[in-house]
Amino acid sequence: MSSPASQDVLALTAELVGLDSVNPSLVPDAPGEHAIAAFVRDWATGCGLSAQTVHGPDGRPSVIVRGGRGGSGSAGWGGRTLLLCGHLDTVGHGSRQASPAAVVEGRRLYGRGSYDMKAGLAAALVACRDAAAAGISGQVVVAAVADEEHSSTGIQTVLNHVWADAAVVTEPTELEVAVAHKGFVWTGIEVIGRAAHGSRPHLGINAITHTGGVLAAVSELDRELASRPPHPLLGHSTVHASLISGGSGESTIPELCTLTLERRTLPGQSVEEAEADIAGLLDRCGRDQPGLSTRTRTLLARQPLETNADEPVVAMMLDAATRSDGRPRVPAGLSYWADSALIAAAGIPTVLFGPSGDGAHADIEWVDLDSVLSCTRALTILACEFAA
Template sequence: MTLTDLLAALVRIDSTNPALVPGGAGETVIARFVTTWLTAHGIPAELDEAAPGRHSVIARVPGTGGGRSLMLNAHLDTVGTGGLPGLLGPVVRDGRMYGRGTYDMKGGLAACLLALLEARDAGLRGDVLLTAVADEEHASLGIQSVLLRVTADAAIVTEPTELNVSVAHKGFTWHEITTFGRAAHGSRPDLGIDAIAHMGRVLGGLEALGRDLAARPAHPLLGHGSLHASLITGGQDLSSYPGRCTLRVERRTLPGETPEGVTREIDALLGELAADATFRAEHRLTLAREPFGVGQDEPIVQSLRTAAAGVLGGPPALIGQSFWMDSAFLAAAGIPTAVFGPRGAGAHAAEEWVDLASVERCREVLSATIRDFCA
């Protein structure tokens, strides 16, 4: 099976994350396809069920002993199609394959699968593993589950990087802030306290905090941290003072920033506003995902860059990426990790595509890195 045929087969399998789209197909069918494909090619593979119907794949090419182990990682799930026809029917045009998941990230998965075939026949001392995981697009149930069962001396996540080597990405925290007023008839300002107006003060404070973040020293690859107001609800009808208003905020974080530190900053803002005796608010952290960073001198980064230089004709750039990936969980598990994947565009968009030649280059770089790192 050629790379193009393999990628097309993966894209045809609907693996929409059901946590994002109610009734989404989930990962079970694609996980079974990957497991069957690997087993048919002589590579032991098994399913890992993180939650009912949420399957990942763990595969291993065992080494002869004494070498370093390397984990290749990709996610199985995709975002939804938005009801657009044809996104699950891959189309090849001008060297690109179009379709949901081609870029994010079944192209990287196809490169991993073919690299495992080469590792099978390479006589390596170290093990080569694949973790093809569920739920990366939502709560990362898959990677958290498989890391309870496997580890490695290093890992490569094959999210798209345009054939650059990514050594950092931002994290994020989600926050819920509620302001409390006093509900009353709209004609009785003497009785009512406007919770929405109080939230306006919060929004002003968050805007000032955003300006402060932009004025702090920038990360050399990631720039500045940021925050934005995402969702707001409040009030009950036009003729009443609103007794409650709830705001949901996202804060994008840099390596070195912690959920605890971000929470303290928002709490301090609310504390200043509480100097007004009529102001009352509650704040809670609802989700945190750590930022990611790996040293450029880590052996896996050096091995990957050397291999890429040999395949691509020159050393790839070291980059950081703004979006979050499962690499943060791998790093938190003590596994030095780099990110390397193909070129393309349209992640989560109506038109998504991957450059097929870059998927082939990705496979070649993965294979060269495996031969070096696991020899």
């Protein structure tokens, strides 16, 4: 089935962008998802869809929208269930983008969250509505989730309430069908020194100076990772230093320097492998810098995604995307992490597909409006045929 994209998806995108939903775990006192979750719930019920609000352990809301007559596990009805997932929260407003209001210039819609990822969420909601109106015997479920930009508490809560035969996460993919993305491991390192007066440095151990050797070793590890065999869709694993702090005063030899590393992992690479690489790095540093003392811990880890190309949702999403704009597709990979990995870990075959644009987490963010229409067409085709 082909379906013209509803032009009202553009108005819905603008309304979603106009609702400030900055994640309070990233920006203290930010509003979070309460207002936008209430809007999505009311929009869905106003369209004749069912909507359920669920709250995570932090009390933040996610909304589960359902359309169709049944789906997997529903008494009395057949048909499959397709899960479409998008997040409600955004990062903070950039220095040049202080207002959440959407602004349209030509075929671009500007505003925080326009690209990452309220346009993709709007496309999912409209596809669910239109598939339900087409009379599918299965079910389309939209998970509009909280907290993707920090700890993914929203999708983890939603997965306690939802099961599906397949899923599409509508993160921005430039209208490519992604079947793989990287994971990550965040490692905290404390370099331990000994405080002393700045006029008597021989009595102390400078933790910041020792950290310099660790940073050089991190760069060496990144180069070594680039020499390992690449993933065919994702390239190489990487590691970089992302946060650093140390010292207590201008005239004090610093007794502590803390460093955070981010390792981007490939399918098949484990958290333990990443931890072993860091342990080996620090062991080499210790041999080069006598007296180096460190403590490490894994702060957060998320696994990569790799969906088998034989899964029906892969071929069907590729076909729907091609039919939406006439451009042939092949499976793609993404450098970033998304909630898709958690959905796949729950046993649901998952791909990613979303609109085009630029500026995720940047000062200026925009989404291409024509791509939003194409994305909506493709998701509607998929929803009508997968959940037929």
